[in-house]
Amino acid sequence: MSDATKAIFTGDRCLSCTACMANCPVMAAIKEYRGPKLVGPAHGRMHFSQEDVEESLNYCSNCKSCDRACPAGVAVSTLNMLQRAEYYKKHKQLRHENMLAHGERMAKLIRKMPFGAKFANVGMNVGKFLGVFNALGLAGKRNMPAYASTSFKNLFPKIRQAPSNKKVVLFTGCYTNDNEPQVGEAFVKVMNANGCEVLIDEGFKCCGSPLVVTGFLDEARQNADNNVAKILNWKRKGIPVVTPCTSCSLMLKEEYYELFGEQEMREAAENVYDAFEFLEILQERGEFNENLKSLNQKLLYHVPCHLKSQAIGLPAANILEEIGGVKVQTADAGCCGISGNYGFHKDKYEISMKVGEKLFARVKKKDFDKVISDCGTCRMQIHHGTDIKPCHPIEILAEAYQ
Amino acid sequence: MKISDVIIIGGGLAGLMAASVAANRRQKVTVLTYGSGSLPLASGAIDFLNTESPEAAIKNLPAHHPYKKIGVKNIDTAAKFFCHITSQANLIYNGKISAQIPIVTAVGTLKYSSLVPESMNATKLKSKKKIFVANVKGLKDFYASMLVDNLKKYFPDKTFEIAPLDLNLMGGRDITCLSAAQILTGNEKILADGLKKLNATEDDAIIIPPILGLEGNISRAEVKSQIRADIIETTCLPPSPPGIRLQRALMKYLQKSGVRFHENSKVIHGTAEGKKITGVIIGSGIREKFFPAKKIILATGGFYSGGLTMREFDNPKEPIFDLPVFFPTGAENWSNENLFGDKPQGFSMTGIFTNDNLNPVDENGKVLYENLHVIGANLGGVDFIHEHSAGGVAISSAHKAAMI
Numbered sequence: 001m002s003d004a005t006k007a008i009f010t011g012d013r014c015l016s017c018t019a020c021m022a023n024c025p026v027m028a029a030i031k032e033y034r035g036p037k038l039v040g041p042a043h044g045r046m047h048f049s050q051e052d053v054e055e056s057l058n059y060c061s062n063c064k065s066c067d068r069a070c071p072a073g074v075a076v077s078t079l080n081m082l083q084r085a086e087y088y089k090k091h092k093q094l095r096h097e098n099m100l101a102h103g104e105r106m107a108k109l110i111r112k113m114p115f116g117a118k119f120a121n122v123g124m125n126v127g128k129f130l131g132v133f134n135a136l137g138l139a140g141k142r143n144m145p146a147y148a149s150t151s152f153k154n155l156f157p158k159i160r161q162a163p164s165n166k167k168v169v170l171f172t173g174c175y176t177n178d179n180e181p182q183v184g185e186a187f188v189k190v191m192n193a194n195g196c197e198v199l200i201d202e203g204f205k206c207c208g209s210p211l212v213v214t215g216f217l218d219e220a221r222q223n224a225d226n227n228v229a230k231i232l233n234w235k236r237k238g239i240p241v242v243t244p245c246t247s248c249s250l251m252l253k254e255e256y257y258e259l260f261g262e263q264e265m266r267e268a269a270e271n272v273y274d275a276f277e278f279l280e281i282l283q284e285r286g287e288f289n290e291n292l293k294s295l296n297q298k299l300l301y302h303v304p305c306h307l308k309s310q311a312i313g314l315p316a317a318n319i320l321e322e323i324g325g326v327k328v329q330t331a332d333a334g335c336c337g338i339s340g341n342y343g344f345h346k347d348k349y350e351i352s353m354k355v356g357e358k359l360f361a362r363v364k365k366k367d368f369d370k371v372i373s374d375c376g377t378c379r380m381q382i383h384h385g386t387d388i389k390p391c392h393p394i395e396i397l398a399e400a401y402q
Numbered sequence: 403m404k405i406s407d408v409i410i411i412g413g414g415l416a417g418l419m420a421a422s423v424a425a426n427r428r429q430k431v432t433v434l435t436y437g438s439g440s441l442p443l444a445s446g447a448i449d450f451l452n453t454e455s456p457e458a459a460i461k462n463l464p465a466h467h468p469y470k471k472i473g474v475k476n477i478d479t480a481a482k483f484f485c486h487i488t489s490q491a492n493l494i495y496n497g498k499i500s501a502q503i504p505i506v507t508a509v510g511t512l513k514y515s516s517l518v519p520e521s522m523n524a525t526k527l528k529s530k531k532k533i534f535v536a537n538v539k540g541l542k543d544f545y546a547s548m549l550v551d552n553l554k555k556y557f558p559d560k561t562f563e564i565a566p567l568d569l570n571l572m573g574g575r576d577i578t579c580l581s582a583a584q585i586l587t588g589n590e591k592i593l594a595d596g597l598k599k600l601n602a603t604e605d606d607a608i609i610i611p612p613i614l615g616l617e618g619n620i621s622r623a624e625v626k627s628q629i630r631a632d633i634i635e636t637t638c639l640p641p642s643p644p645g646i647r648l649q650r651a652l653m654k655y656l657q658k659s660g661v662r663f664h665e666n667s668k669v670i671h672g673t674a675e676g677k678k679i680t681g682v683i684i685g686s687g688i689r690e691k692f693f694p695a696k697k698i699i700l701a702t703g704g705f706y707s708g709g710l711t712m713r714e715f716d717n718p719k720e721p722i723f724d725l726p727v728f729f730p731t732g733a734e735n736w737s738n739e740n741l742f743g744d745k746p747q748g749f750s751m752t753g754i755f756t757n758d759n760l761n762p763v764d765e766n767g768k769v770l771y772e773n774l775h776v777i778g779a780n781l782g783g784v785d786f787i788h789e790h791s792a793g794g795v796a797i798s799s800a801h802k803a804a805m806i
Binding site: 017018019021022023027028030031032033034035038056067068069070071072253254266269270272280283284308309310311312313314318329330332 | 437438439440443571580584640665667685686687688691707708
C-alpha cells in the first residue's frame with residue numbers, strides 16, 4: 001500500500017476547515033471533548049512522532065461523523081483509534097473496558113455452562129439492581145444486552161434449507177449470534193426465498209470493532225487476520241460473505257484496511273456485502289424475488305452511522321419499499337449515541353443519552369407502525385431511550401416472504 | 403435501483419438549494435455528497451454583487467456572466483424561494499436583490515449583503531443611541547475592544563460600552579462560537595440573565611458574537627423575549643453558527659420532502675448515451691455503485707472542494723464528466739499580487755461555460771450534454787469572491803437548473 005492511503009498519512013490532507021467539528025455529536029453534547037480536528041489530524045501527527053497524551057481522545061465514540069463531514073478524505077476517527085491503541089500500550093485497560101471489548105469471549109464462556117444464558121440474564125438483572133454494574137464502571141442505568149437462550153450458531157443446523165448452487169456465507173456478528181438470533185433466522189429465510197443457500201463459517205471471530213474502540217488493537221489485528229483468511233477462502237470458491245450488521249460490515253470492508261493497511265484486506269473486502277446491499281445487487285441483476293406479501297406498514301428507519309459511511313446508498317429502504325403497502329420514512333435525527341460499546345461505559349452514559357435525544361424525540365412521535373435499524377446497538381439504544389423496540393429491516397422482509 | 407428524476411452532485415449551498423427547488427416540484431431527488439460542503443464555514447449572508455442594487459448592476463454585466471444566463475427575473479424568484487424555505491425552518495432572512503443590508507463583522511467593520519439572517523441585520527444600528535458589545539469570557543476569536551474601535555469609525559456619535567459576559571463556558575475545550583452556540587442551546591437563560599443586567603432599552607443595541615444556538619431562531623427568540631434592546635449577531639471565524647443554521651434549515655426541507663441524501667458518496671464518473679447522461683457512479687465504497695437519473699445537476703464547487711482540479715499547470719479538469727474548463731491562459735493572467743485588490747484573480751475565474759439552460763458547452767458553444775446542468779462555483783468566467791456574488795450565483799443558478 002502506498003503511504004498516501006494509510007490512515008495515519010491522511011492527516012496531512014487536513015485543511016483545518018472545521019467541517020468535522022460542526023458535525024461531531026460528542027462535541028455538541030459536552031464541552032470537554034476537544035473535537036475531531038484537534039484530536040485526530042492535528043494531535044495525531046504530533047503524537048506519532050513523540051509520546052504525548054491527549055486526554056480528551058477518550059471521548060471519541062468512533063461514530064465516524066467526522067470522516068463523513070471531511071471534504072478531504074481524512075480518516076479522522078481511525079486516527080483517533082490508532083492513538084487510543086498507542087495510549088493503551090502504556091496504560092492497562094480498566095476492568096469494564098476489558099469486559100466490553102470481549103463480548104464474544106464472555107458469551108462463549110456462558111454458553112459452556114448448562115442454562116448459562118438464563119443465569120447470565122438473571123445475573124445481569126440482579127447485578128443492575130445491586131449496583132454491581134456501576135461499581136464495575138458500566139452504565140448502571142442501562143440493561144446489558146440479554147443473551148438468547150440458544151445462540152444462532154447452535155440454532156442454525158436445525159434450519160432446513162433447500163440445497164442450491166447459489167450460496168452465501170453469513171457473517172453473523174456477535175449481536176445476531178448471541179442476542180438476537182431471530183435476525184439470523186430472518187436472514188436465512190430471505191436468502192432462501194432468493195434462491196441462495198446460507199452457510200456458516202465456525203472459524204469466524206468477532207469482527208474486532210469493540211476491541212478497536214477499547215484499544216485492544218493487537219487482538220483486533222489477530223481477529224482481522226483470521227477473518228480475512230477465511231473471507232479469501234470463500235472468495236476463491238466464488239461464495240460471497242454477507243452480514244446483516246452494519247458495524248461488522250464496515251469493519252470487514254473498510255476499517256481493517258484503514259487500520260492495518262494490508263493489501264489482502266482490500267481483496268477480502270471485495271467479497272463482503274451488507275445484507276441489503278447484496279439484495280439490491282440481486283435486484284439490479286433481475287434476480288431478486290419480488291413475490292412479496294403486502295404488509296401495509298409505515299416504517300421509521302434510523303440509518304446507522306456505520307451504514308452511512310459505506311457509500312452504498314440506502315439499500316434497505318429501497319428493497320423494503322418493494323413490499324406492497326410499505327412506506328419507509330428516514331428518521332434523519334443523527335447518531336443514536338450508543339456507538340458500539342461507548343454508551344455502556346458508565347462515564348459515557350450521559351453523553352450517549354444526550355447525543356440520542358433528537359432521535360428519541362423523533363421516535364416518540366409514534367407516527368409509524370415500526371422502527372427499523374440495521375445495527376444491533378442502535379436498536380438497543382432506541383429501545384432504552386424510548387421504550388419502543390425496533391427490529392432489523394430484514395425481519396420485515398422475511399415477514400413479506402411468508 | 404429506481405431512477406431519480408434528478409441527481410444533484412454536491413451538498414454545498416448550490417446543491418442543497420437545487421435539491422430544495424426540485425423537491426418542491428415533487429420530483430424524486432437524490433443528493434450525493436462527499437464532505438459536508440462549506441456552509442459550516444460560511445457567514446450565512448447571501449451576497450449577489452457588491453453594489454447598492456445588485457438587481458440594477460446585473461443588467462450591465464457581460465454576456466458570459468452566469469447572471470446573464472439566469473436572468474434577473476429568475477434571480478429574484480430564487481431569492482424569494484430561498485427566504486420562503488428557510489423561514490419554514492424558523493430561520494428568517496431579510497432583504498431582496500435590489501438592496502443591501504449592513505452586517506457587523508467580527509472585527510467591527512460593516513459588510514453589505516442582499517439576503518441576511520434577521521439575527522445579523524444591523525440596519526437599526528444607525529438609529530440607536532447606545533451600542534453594547536458583549537465580551538464573552540473564554541470565547542476564542544472575538545475581541546470586543548477591537549470591534550468597538552473599528553465600529554466607532556462608522557458611528558462616531560454613538561456611545562459604546564463593552565459588556566463583560568460570563569456564560570460559564572470555561573472548564574472544557576477552547577470555546578469557539580460553535581461551541582458556545584452548542585452550550586447555550588437549551589441554556590439560553592444564562593445569556594438572557596447576563597444581558598438583562600445591562601438594563602439596555604429600546605434605544606440601544608447589543609452586539610454579540612453568533613452564539614444564539616444552531617436551530618433557526620429558537621434560541622434567539624428565547625433571549626429576545628426577555629430583552630428590550632435589539633440583539634445583533636456578528637459574523638465569526640469558522641465554524642460559523644449562522645452558516646450551520648442555514649445548512650440545517652435547507653436539510654430540514656429536504657428531509658421533510660423525502661429527498662434521498664447520501665453522505666460519503668463521491669461521484670467518480672457519469673455514464674452517457676450520446677448527449678444524454680444516464681446516471682452516475684460513486685466510487686468511495688469498496689465497490690462502485692450506479693445511480694440512474696433522468697437529469698443531473700453538477701454542484702461540486704471549484705478548486706477548494708475538488709469540483710475542479712489542476713494537476714498540470716494550464717490544464718484544469720472537471721473530474722466527473724471531463725467537461726471543458728475555461729481558464730485564463732498565460733501565467734501573467736493567472737493571478738495578481740494584490741490578493742484582495744481591486745482586480746479579480748485569474749485562477750478564481752476558472753470554471754465551466756454554459757448556455758442559457760446552464761448546459762455545459764465546448765469552446766464553440768456547442769452543448770455537450772442536454773440533461774446535465776452546471777451550477778454554483780463550478781461555473782467559470784467570473785471571480786465570485788472578488789465581485790461578492792458566490793452565494794447569489796449559487797442559489798440562482800441552482801433555482802434555474804432545478805426548474806428546467
